[in-house]
Amino acid sequence: MFERKPRTEYESALLDKGKRYMPSGPRNPTRAPQQAIIVKRAHGARIEDCSGNEYVDYLLGSGPMLLGHAHPAIVAAVREALAGGSAYLLAGEACIDLAEQMVEAVPCADKVYFQSTGTEATFFALRLARAYRKRDKILKFEGGYHGMHDYALVSTQWTLAPAEYPHPVANSAGIPASVLGEVLVAPFNDIETTARIVEEHADELAAIIVEPMQRTIPPRDGFLRDLRELTRRLDIPLVFDEVVTGFRLAWGGAQEYYGVVPDLCALGKSVSGGHPIGVVCGRGDIMDCAGPAALMRGEGVLLSGTYSGNPISAVAALACMAELRRPGVYEQLFARGRRLMDGLAAAARESEIPAIISGEPPAFDLWFTAGDLANFRDMLKVDGKRQSRFAELLMDRGVIKAHEKFFVSTVHSDADIDFTIAAARDALRQLAMEG
Numbered sequence: 001m002f003e004r005k006p007r008t009e010y011e012s013a014l015l016d017k018g019k020r021y022m023p024s025g026p027r028n029p030t031r032a033p034q035q036a037i038i039v040k041r042a043h044g045a046r047i048e049d050c051s052g053n054e055y056v057d058y059l060l061g062s063g064p065m066l067l068g069h070a071h072p073a074i075v076a077a078v079r080e081a082l083a084g085g086s087a088y089l090l091a092g093e094a095c096i097d098l099a100e101q102m103v104e105a106v107p108c109a110d111k112v113y114f115q116s117t118g119t120e121a122t123f124f125a126l127r128l129a130r131a132y133r134k135r136d137k138i139l140k141f142e143g144g145y146h147g148m149h150d151y152a153l154v155s156t157q158w159t160l161a162p163a164e165y166p167h168p169v170a171n172s173a174g175i176p177a178s179v180l181g182e183v184l185v186a187p188f189n190d191i192e193t194t195a196r197i198v199e200e201h202a203d204e205l206a207a208i209i210v211e212p213m214q215r216t217i218p219p220r221d222g223f224l225r226d227l228r229e230l231t232r233r234l235d236i237p238l239v240f241d242e243v244v245t246g247f248r249l250a251w252g253g254a255q256e257y258y259g260v261v262p263d264l265c266a267l268g269k270s271v272s273g274g275h276p277i278g279v280v281c282g283r284g285d286i287m288d289c290a291g292p293a294a295l296m297r298g299e300g301v302l303l304s305g306t307y308s309g310n311p312i313s314a315v316a317a318l319a320c321m322a323e324l325r326r327p328g329v330y331e332q333l334f335a336r337g338r339r340l341m342d343g344l345a346a347a348a349r350e351s352e353i354p355a356i357i358s359g360e361p362p363a364f365d366l367w368f369t370a371g372d373l374a375n376f377r378d379m380l381k382v383d384g385k386r387q388s389r390f391a392e393l394l395m396d397r398g399v400i401k402a403h404e405k406f407f408v409s410t411v412h413s414d415a416d417i418d419f420t421i422a423a424a425r426d427a428l429r430q431l432a433m434e435g
């Protein structure tokens with residue numbers, strides 16, 4: 001039985017300092033101030049705070065720790081690599097090996113370029129598409145998240161009041177109005193409305209970017225296939241943002257899992273077991289817009305970054321991929337995730353609180369809603385207060401999750417899953433009592 005220790009003076013002092021020196025303060029795993037923690041360390045499927053509490057972790061650093069924290073193979077590979085220097089700007093051996101393996105693994109990849117974050121990967125994918133198409137506008141889906149750059153941070157999951165399609169809503173101050181003019185927005189899983197917007201703006205569009213599983217909403221049957229056909233017919237590059245789904249839903253990511261191959265793909269997070277990486281890869285003719293011939297013509301795309309392809313992230317990614325390639329890894333990940341999904345669904349039914357499970361076994365959530373979840377407007381019907389309260393109650397019972405996701409790792413054990421289901425059952429009972 002988990003009994004949460006009260007916050008120590010030491011942890012309180014760290015939280016106070018964080019608030020004093022950082023504009024938004026330390027990140028809180030839930031929305032309640034009493035749940036804020038400072039992390040001491042993390043290992044396997046556990047994360048420990050500075051007051052001595054150890055939680056089963058489904059936040060997983062927002063996804064990258066697919067193999068769990070401090071995986072021994074990654075720690076060993078990085079430790080060895082560090083002695084050889086950590087940034088060359090020039091490509092090292094590991095970077096070249098990684099490029100080759102990435103092209104072999106990702107169905108759409110003829111060529112690949114590395115960055116340090118998923119944000120850079122989507123940003124550069126869109127820049128490549130613009131150069132290829134010689135057009136400026138991009139289309140994204142309402143509620144989809146593609147990182148923090150100006151073209152991405154519109155009409156995401158944080159939108160309180162959506163605009164009429166295809167108009168975007170900025171999710172942050174500081175995004176230029178001129179950028180908003182370059183972004184169109186369509187509803188996920190609604191190919192008719194999407195096709196209408198795309199056809200109307202076909203001559204202005206440089207790219208369509210989509211999370212193949214949008215947050216935890218899987219694509220409806222045929223949605224990605226129809227989007228693929230539409231974009232192919234109009235020669236508009238289709239960009240899959242696989243920063244979450246890449247190497248997680250399958251070795252070949254969502255493109256393999258859902259059987260639809262885009263023109264460009266952005267990856268990050270789970271590629272490198274917790275070391276900063278972004279990857280943009282895709283069709284050779286589009287990737288070659290960043291090649292020497294295009295640069296010589298004065299039309300080339302610049303894709304550089306000081307830490308792009310750095311040897312530490314590259315070595316970590318190679319070690320991570322070697323682990324993921326072991327036989328049975330995905331079967332076990334899916335079995336554990338499926339068991340957790342089923343256990344949470346049963347616990348929700350017992351509590352009689354209207355809720356559904358949405359997502360795929362390695363990344364999903366329990367959503368407090370009576371309806372179906374097909375797109376962002378359905379998400380607006382979710383009981384947000386219950387959603388936050390459930391996360392708080394889980395934390396008091398030794399479980400940490402992201403606000404909008406359970407990420408399952410390859411090292412969550414059956415015992416961890418049982419513990420989590422028991423904690424959720426108790427949390428839901430409490431939630432039902434609170435009304």
Ligand SMILES: Cc1ncc(COP(=O)(O)O)c(C=O)c1O
Nearest residue numbers: 117118119145146147243244268
């Ligand atoms: C689908 C998706 N794309 C892009 C990003 C941005 O990645 P990063 O935080 O590494 O910049 C994220 C991060 O959560 C993401 O979930």
